[in-house]
Amino acid sequence: MDFSQGLPAKKGPLDGITVLDFSRVLSGPYCTMVLADLGARVIKVERLATGDDTRAFGPFVEDDSAYFTCFNRGKESIALDLKSPRDRQLVDRMLAEADVLVENFRPGVMDRLGYGAERLAQSHPHLVYASISGFGQTGPMSDLPGYDMVVQAMGGIMSLTGWPDAPPARVGTSFGDLSAGLFAVIGILSSLYKRTRDAQGSRVDIAMLDCQAALMETALATYDVEGKVPTRTGDAHPSLSPFEAYDAQDGRFIIAAGNDQLFMFMADALGSPQMALEPQFLSNAQRCRNRPALIEAIQAITRTAPIAHWIDRLNEAGVPCSPINTIDKLFEHPQLAARNMIIQVQGEGGRAFRTAGNPIKLNAYADIDVTTPVRAPGLDEHRERILSQLMSPTGDYAPATGAFDESLLKEAI
Amino acid sequence: MDFSQGLPAKKGPLDGITVLDFSRVLSGPYCTMVLADLGARVIKVERLATGDDTRAFGPFVEDDSAYFTCFNRGKESIALDLKSPRDRQLVDRMLAEADVLVENFRPGVMDRLGYGAERLAQSHPHLVYASISGFGQTGPMSDLPGYDMVVQAMGGIMSLTGWPDAPPARVGTSFGDLSAGLFAVIGILSSLYKRTRDAQGSRVDIAMLDCQAALMETALATYDVEGKVPTRTGDAHPSLSPFEAYDAQDGRFIIAAGNDQLFMFMADALGSPQMALEPQFLSNAQRCRNRPALIEAIQAITRTAPIAHWIDRLNEAGVPCSPINTIDKLFEHPQLAARNMIIQVQGEGGRAFRTAGNPIKLNAYADIDVTTPVRAPGLDEHRERILSQLMSPTGDYAPATGAFDESLLKEAI
Numbered sequence: 001m002d003f004s005q006g007l008p009a010k011k012g013p014l015d016g017i018t019v020l021d022f023s024r025v026l027s028g029p030y031c032t033m034v035l036a037d038l039g040a041r042v043i044k045v046e047r048l049a050t051g052d053d054t055r056a057f058g059p060f061v062e063d064d065s066a067y068f069t070c071f072n073r074g075k076e077s078i079a080l081d082l083k084s085p086r087d088r089q090l091v092d093r094m095l096a097e098a099d100v101l102v103e104n105f106r107p108g109v110m111d112r113l114g115y116g117a118e119r120l121a122q123s124h125p126h127l128v129y130a131s132i133s134g135f136g137q138t139g140p141m142s143d144l145p146g147y148d149m150v151v152q153a154m155g156g157i158m159s160l161t162g163w164p165d166a167p168p169a170r171v172g173t174s175f176g177d178l179s180a181g182l183f184a185v186i187g188i189l190s191s192l193y194k195r196t197r198d199a200q201g202s203r204v205d206i207a208m209l210d211c212q213a214a215l216m217e218t219a220l221a222t223y224d225v226e227g228k229v230p231t232r233t234g235d236a237h238p239s240l241s242p243f244e245a246y247d248a249q250d251g252r253f254i255i256a257a258g259n260d261q262l263f264m265f266m267a268d269a270l271g272s273p274q275m276a277l278e279p280q281f282l283s284n285a286q287r288c289r290n291r292p293a294l295i296e297a298i299q300a301i302t303r304t305a306p307i308a309h310w311i312d313r314l315n316e317a318g319v320p321c322s323p324i325n326t327i328d329k330l331f332e333h334p335q336l337a338a339r340n341m342i343i344q345v346q347g348e349g350g351r352a353f354r355t356a357g358n359p360i361k362l363n364a365y366a367d368i369d370v371t372t373p374v375r376a377p378g379l380d381e382h383r384e385r386i387l388s389q390l391m392s393p394t395g396d397y398a399p400a401t402g403a404f405d406e407s408l409l410k411e412a413i
Numbered sequence: 414m415d416f417s418q419g420l421p422a423k424k425g426p427l428d429g430i431t432v433l434d435f436s437r438v439l440s441g442p443y444c445t446m447v448l449a450d451l452g453a454r455v456i457k458v459e460r461l462a463t464g465d466d467t468r469a470f471g472p473f474v475e476d477d478s479a480y481f482t483c484f485n486r487g488k489e490s491i492a493l494d495l496k497s498p499r500d501r502q503l504v505d506r507m508l509a510e511a512d513v514l515v516e517n518f519r520p521g522v523m524d525r526l527g528y529g530a531e532r533l534a535q536s537h538p539h540l541v542y543a544s545i546s547g548f549g550q551t552g553p554m555s556d557l558p559g560y561d562m563v564v565q566a567m568g569g570i571m572s573l574t575g576w577p578d579a580p581p582a583r584v585g586t587s588f589g590d591l592s593a594g595l596f597a598v599i600g601i602l603s604s605l606y607k608r609t610r611d612a613q614g615s616r617v618d619i620a621m622l623d624c625q626a627a628l629m630e631t632a633l634a635t636y637d638v639e640g641k642v643p644t645r646t647g648d649a650h651p652s653l654s655p656f657e658a659y660d661a662q663d664g665r666f667i668i669a670a671g672n673d674q675l676f677m678f679m680a681d682a683l684g685s686p687q688m689a690l691e692p693q694f695l696s697n698a699q700r701c702r703n704r705p706a707l708i709e710a711i712q713a714i715t716r717t718a719p720i721a722h723w724i725d726r727l728n729e730a731g732v733p734c735s736p737i738n739t740i741d742k743l744f745e746h747p748q749l750a751a752r753n754m755i756i757q758v759q760g761e762g763g764r765a766f767r768t769a770g771n772p773i774k775l776n777a778y779a780d781i782d783v784t785t786p787v788r789a790p791g792l793d794e795h796r797e798r799i800l801s802q803l804m805s806p807t808g809d810y811a812p813a814t815g816a817f818d819e820s821l822l823k824e825a826i
Contacts, residue, residue, distance in 0.1 A: 012603075013603040013604055013606060013607035013615070014603060014606070014607075026630075034599065038599075038603050057652075058652065059631075059634070059635055059638045059639050060638075061638055066631060066634045066635070066638045067631050067634075069634075070630075070631050070634050117776075121776075135748050136748075136752055136774065137774075138751060138752065139747070139748045139751030139752050140747050140748060140751060141747065141748040142748075144728060144733075145731065145733045146733065147669045147671070147733045149650060149656055149657070149667055149669040149733075149735075150667060150669050150733045150734065150735045151735075153658070153666070153667040153735040153736065153737045153738065154735040154736070154738055154746075155738070155743070156738050156739065156740045156742070156743055157584070157585055157586060158585075158648065158737050159585070159737055159738060159739045159740065160585025160586060160740070161574060161575075161582060161583075161584055161585035162574075162575050162576065162579075162582050162585075162647075163575065163576070163579050163580075163582060166575075166576050166579055167576075167647070167648060167658065167665055168648060168658070168665070168737050169574060169575050169576060169582060169645070169647050169648055170574075170646075170647070170648050170649075170650075171570070171574055171584045171585075171588070172570055172571075172572070172573025172574035172575075172584075172645060172646070173570060173573060173628055173629055173630045173632070174630055175584070175588070175628075178628050178630065179592075179595070182592070182595045182596070182599065183595070183772050183773055185599050186447065186451075186595065186598050186599060186602060186773055187773040187774075187775060189599060189602035189603055189606060190425075190426040190427060190451050190602055190773070190775070191426055191775065192606050193426060193427070193602060193605050193606050193609070194426035194427075194777075196606070196609040200777070202426070202775050202776055202777055203775065203776035203777075204773070204774070204775060205774040205775075205776075206772065206773065206774070207748075207752060207772065207774075209748060209749065209752075210749070210752050210754050210772035210774075211772045213743055213749055213754050213755075213769040213770075213772070214754070214769045214770070214771070214772040215586055215588075215591050216586055216740065216743075216769055217439075217483075217586045217587055217591065218472075218479060218480050218483050218768075219586070219740045220740060220743060220744070220755075220767060220768050220769055221472070221479045221480075221482075221483050221758075221766055221767070221768045222472055222479070222740075223740050223741050223744075224744070224766045224767045224768070225472045225473075225474055225479045225766050226472050229739050229740055229741050230740050231739075232582070232585060233583075233585070234575075234580070234582050234583070235571065235580060235581060235582055235583050236583075237562060237583075239470075239471065243562055244562070245566070245580065245581070252580055252581070253566070254562055254563060254566040256560045256562045256563050258560070315557065318558065320557075320558045320559065320560045320562070320563045321563065322562075322563045322564075322566040322567040323566065323567070324566045324571050324572060324581050325566065325567055325568070325569050325572060326569065326572045326642050326643075326644075327569045327572065327573070327629065327632045327633060327635075327636050327642055327643050328636050328642050329569070330568070330569055330626060330629075330633060331633070331636075331637070333567075334552070334553050334554065335548050335549075335552045335553060335554040335555075335620075335622060336622065336623070336626055338551060338552030338553060339549055339551065339552050339620060339622075339623055341623050341626050341627075342626075342633075345634075353634055353637045353638050354633060354634070354637045355631075355633050355634045355637070356626040356627045356629055356633055357626075357627070358627070359596050359619065359620065359623035359624045359626070359627040360596055360599055360600040360603070360617070360619065361549065361550075361600075361617070361618040361619070361620075361623075362600060362603070362604065362615050362616065362617055362618075363530075363534075363615060363616035363618075364607075364613070364615055
């Protein structure tokens with residue numbers, strides 16, 4: 001749409017798509033970050049004075065939140081008072097030019113602001129309207145607040161994560177928010193594709209809890225078929241062996257040799273080919289049954305040399321393996337470097353710092369340039385540009401579309 | 414495309430899209446399951462006699478693998494010998510009708526089979542060609558095998574998951590495979606959208622390791638900005654409090670009251686409003702600093718009654734909270750039921766069982782019908798239908814497109 005005229009050419013399959021982003025914190029901003037990485041123009045509508053809550057989240061780089069900067073790279077910002085009639089006219093103009101709206105308020109808030117999906121489906125039928133919430137727009141728990149921590153607990157992943165003799169652990173990243181963000185991107189892109197056929201927008205309703213259930217792999221089926229409640233297995237695969245971490249001289253590392261051939265290769269690489277011939281280790285089923293003995297047999301060898309030694313040997317033999325990397329190791333990782341996965345980002349005033357780039361590699365488009373920081377916007381930084389694009393030839397805003405009952409605003413958050 | 418003529422009408426935004434699916438095991442089949450859930454026709458090309466490896470994975474329902482059935486619901490199957498000239502002609506015909514190809518072999522295998530991305534970009538320029546691999550199609554580690562366990566270790570998530578005084582744990586679901594599957598869907602859909610503009614296919618190259626890095630939230634930035642290596646925090650949020658699990662009379666449950674107002678509401682709900690006034694708990698920073706004292710203060714109360722009691726109280730007060738559900742609890746969860754998230758699937762011969770449904774809710778399309786099992790195909794089940802559609806009017810296959818050097822086949826797996 002011509003809303004993007006005057007901007008530098010973007011590079012990505014979503015070039016020309018404009019996203020009006022009312023979302024805050026993590027799930028919504030992660031969703032629109034992926035859209036921006038793919039070439040969409042994302043205009044972040046922020047609260048006056050304070051903006052996205054995460055602008056106040058540490059760590060800080062000079063005055064900029066590194067948290068905010070990570071997930072809002074490549075976006076524009078305009079700060080608006082959604083209760084002011086003048087700013088509401090502006091939103092209406094922006095909506096007329098937008099292809100996608102993203103929000104992650106609690107269900108009902110956008111309705112009370114006068115920007116609910118049903119109203120906008122009437123006034124802006126071309127719009128793909130995506131909502132992310134803890135529990136979705138429907139159902140008995142729809143109104144409850146759903147944080148990452150809450151859906152990780154409710155959806156079952158915590159019960160499967162950690163060691164069997166310790167309490168459930170959370171996934172060490174905000175799996176609930178991030179996965180909901182990814183499913184929202186999928187809902188939006190499939191709706192945009194459909195729109196090329198019927199010129200109709202869609203309503204996309206993503207619940208963090210639904211996404212958790214969708215990512216439980218075979219855990220539900222296993223319970224329904226076998227009646228056994230799946231539980232935590234530490235670092236081991238529930239039904240393959242060897243397929244977990246083992247002690248080396250200087251720490252633990254992973255060997256994933258889940259079939260007989262790989263087990264033979266592993267035994268050779270460890271300098272103990274006879275291990276593969278022992279009756280108790282002949283098949284995966286036997287190796288699972290005799291797991292404690294297998295762990296001892298492997299560690300009796302692996303404890304004698306450092307991780308790097310075993311990784312080299314196992315890689316030569318074609319056996320899947322890995323050190324258990326801490327985060328600092330990712331910065332010097334040769335494969336991530338070769339894939340342009342460590343990029344730089346920068347806030348309004350601060351220095352650049354590094355974060356992960358875009359994992360969606362498409363032949364027709366260049367990766368994010370790793371030598372030039374991607375900017376995250378200062379609060380309201382793009383007001384002038386956005387306003388000047390929206391000005392009608394008469395120098396005033398165009399009339400707003402749709403009526404709005406101001407009395408409803410009192411209920412809004 | 415008219416390849417889908419004669420099939421029942423599908424319901425979803427990808428209706429009319431045909432996916433030729435060479436993928437096996439988990440990451441690729443999960444990707445194409447999402448595409449099928451969105452209405453695409455997915456034709457699974459399987460190895461003769463044995464098919465997808467996961468047809469041999471337990472648990473079993475009569476003779477059907479529940480594992481296979483979960484991730485291959487709603488697809489069609491044809492078994493082909495990719496080294497037979499006759500079956501290769503058939504693949505060429507299917508490619509001419511397909512919109513998307515998905516594969517998750519190790520880099521190089523599809524080239525050796527004569528179906529590499531570069532060759533098909535010449536012969537089938539409309540095709541969106543998506544590859545998922547452990548480390549991607551480029552870079553020094555491209556050839557190494559990458560299993561879920563390996564990328565969970567290499568990409569950093571294990572170092573962040575589990576309790577600080579115990580070894581790193583894996584995420585209790587195949588986070589490496591599933592997230593790569595989701596990013597692949599995003600690459601495919603953005604390419605299909607772009608194709609509506611320029612009529613050109615794309616090459617989508619997804620590496621499981623890249624996806625891991627992309628999901629590390631602010632962990633990389635935190636290290637780069639503060640120089641501290643992030644580590645495991647058990648079930649606690651690293652910078653919010655109270656935001657973790659607490660003991661009740663009958664187990665542990667989550668309270669996520671990450672700001673001052675919610676903390677006040679929580680103190681009220683626990684019947685201890687004075688807790689919110691204690692100087693050591695006045696701000697989130699103080700609560701994080703005095704976390705052990707806060708845990709004790711909370712648990713002194715929560716240990717006196719069962720989880721259900723506290724969940725009711727906290728929900729009434731609007732404080733985010735949850736039991737730590739085991740997987741069996743999801744089947745009776747009222748919100749998942751209301752959202753049609755527990756569906757039935759069924760293999761070729763076996764009885765139906767339950768798994769999670771599609772979390773992408775779109776207003777224009779009905780959810781998967783929870784009362785009717787979605788079928789996963791028997792090996793080669795749809796051969797007749799596919800063959801009859803491909804027959805040319807002369808009763809023979811159309812000539813193959815592109816030359817193929819048979820000598821290359823020896824190298825293929």
